[in-house]
Amino acid sequence: EAQVTQNPRYLITVTGKKLTVTCSQNMNHEYMSWYRQDPGLGLRQIYYSMNVEVTDKGDVPEGYKVSRKEKRNFPLILESPSPNQTSLYFCASSWGGGSSGELFFGEGSRLTVL
Amino acid sequence: DAKTTQPPSMDCAEGRAANLPCNHSTISGNEYVYWYRQIHSQGPQYIIHGLKNNETNEMASLIITEDRKSSTLILPHATLRDTAVYYCIVRSNYGQNFVFGPGTRLSVLP
Numbered sequence: 001e002a003q004v005t006q007n008p009r010y011l012i013t014v015t016g017k018k019l020t021v022t023c024s025q026n027m028n029h030e031y032m033s034w035y036r037q038d039p040g041l042g043l044r045q046i047y048y049s050m051n052v053e054v055t056d057k058g059d060v061p062e063g064y065k066v067s068r069k070e071k072r073n074f075p076l077i078l079e080s081p082s083p084n085q086t087s088l089y090f091c092a093s094s095w096g097g098g099s100s101g102e103l104f105f106g107e108g109s110r111l112t113v114l
Numbered sequence: 115d116a117k118t119t120q121p122p123s124m125d126c127a128e129g130r131a132a133n134l135p136c137n138h139s140t141i142s143g144n145e146y147v148y149w150y151r152q153i154h155s156q157g158p159q160y161i162i163h164g165l166k167n168n169e170t171n172e173m174a175s176l177i178i179t180e181d182r183k184s185s186t187l188i189l190p191h192a193t194l195r196d197t198a199v200y201y202c203i204v205r206s207n208y209g210q211n212f213v214f215g216p217g218t219r220l221s222v223l224p
Binding site for chain 2: 004031033035037041042043044045048056058059088090092094102103104105106107108
């Protein structure tokens with residue numbers, strides 16, 4: 001089954017404790033992206049990647065890191081989480097080109113930083 | 115990327131057609147119009163996309179004006195389960211990012 005898998009789905013952590021949210025897709029997609037969603041602010045993009053070893057900042061990259069060492073994985077790293085990073089996070093993937101631009105989303109990871 | 119403008123909210127009666135507008139006046143020739151929706155806190159779901167011709171699938175119809183500066187997503191017979199935030203995105207075929215705006219919150223009323 002084609003899917004984007006995020007882990008963990010729920011996490012409560014404390015300020016400053018490094019964490020990684022993993023994202024994996026099984027569709028051989030070139031494009032992957034991370035979004036955060038906060039009440040009243042819609043989906044805001046954190047980072048995206050057009051292909052392996054190619055990443056770029058989105059609209060709200062501060063406090064986050066990403067890496068794209070393999071095509072299927074695109075982890076989101078919070079080196080020193082702060083309470084303002086409490087949010088609902090979505091990973092997504094798509095073909096990099098072609099006329100089918102369907103973006104597949106994971107189920108979301110709800111993160112709380114105390 | 116071309117920007118899009120959508121009304122923040124709309125209501126629709128159950129069983130009636132829901133027509134959601136989107137303005138994209140700066141769209142360029144190789145950019146597609148995509149529609150997604152997000153139900154509650156689930157991951158957004160793809161609905162439909164098109165370049166210049168009108169498109170229809172099992173979920174919806176997409177009407178793009180001849181000058182391509184605006185489009186309308188039509189849900190022909192809205193149900194309560196269509197209550198969601200609907201996002202209109204403009205993106206080219208190759209190597210471009212997906213950027214979501216605030217979208218339109220559609221409420222389907224019984």
